Amino acid sequence: MMKKDLKEEIVSRQRRTRKYRKNVNEPSVCGVGIIGEGKFDPKKDIEIYKRWVSMLMRCYSAKFKEAHPTYQDAVCDPKFHSFQFFAQWWEDNYYSVEGERMELDKDIKIKGNKTYGPRTCLIVPKSINTLFVKRDARRGELPIGLRFDPSSKKNPYMAKCCNEGKQIYLGNYSNPEDAFDAYKSYKENLIKKIAKQYKNIISEDLYQAMVAYEVEITD
Numbered sequence: 001m002m003k004k005d006l007k008e009e010i011v012s013r014q015r016r017t018r019k020y021r022k023n024v025n026e027p028s029v030c031g032v033g034i035i036g037e038g039k040f041d042p043k044k045d046i047e048i049y050k051r052w053v054s055m056l057m058r059c060y061s062a063k064f065k066e067a068h069p070t071y072q073d074a075v076c077d078p079k080f081h082s083f084q085f086f087a088q089w090w091e092d093n094y095y096s097v098e099g100e101r102m103e104l105d106k107d108i109k110i111k112g113n114k115t116y117g118p119r120t121c122l123i124v125p126k127s128i129n130t131l132f133v134k135r136d137a138r139r140g141e142l143p144i145g146l147r148f149d150p151s152s153k154k155n156p157y158m159a160k161c162c163n164e165g166k167q168i169y170l171g172n173y174s175n176p177e178d179a180f181d182a183y184k185s186y187k188e189n190l191i192k193k194i195a196k197q198y199k200n201i202i203s204e205d206l207y208q209a210m211v212a213y214e215v216e217i218t219d
Helices: 003-022 046-060 060-068 083-093 126-130 174-196 202-211
Strands: 102-105 123-125 146-148 157-163 166-173
Touching: 003 046, 046 060, 046 083, 046 102, 046 174, 083 123, 102 126, 123 126, 123 202, 157 174, 166 174, 174 202
Parallel strands: none
Antiparallel strands: 102 123, 146 157, 157 166
């Protein structure tokens, strides 16, 4: 290669490098997400990148929020706007559970929390994360765990709780308070039982959050 050609090649590479760096340091995901420069690469660290994009969509995509109203108030700590920061956090906190998909959760550690961030989030096995899913649409205006049973006039408030994919019948009651108490007792004991089963596998933060978790009538 002649000196002139070599010089042109060097200049061309420098321009491409500057353009690349400019792009990775500008918001490119949901208007806020920045890839940044560092050891993590979206093309190589695909699974982490997918988790990051999914999180940002829950917080900043109007279409996603419209389709999933439970995320209407979800927000993201600015630190998690950086893919490099999020990926490092994920790598530092990640652990695996055989046969389980690991998920990002924002409100087991801090109940009712709406912010995805390094101090609020936990990495959780899917089976445990499912324990905390609330079926708001199914129960209507009744407290969590309850359904109205029109077939029973004296005891129309039915309490049920999902356990390993099965609906466990907890009885029919004359008032929603007693029905909720039955659900609350069963659900809290179930969460503590599963926490003990997973104690040596899951993170200490997750274990402590589970054993301390309280079901409230306003959930």
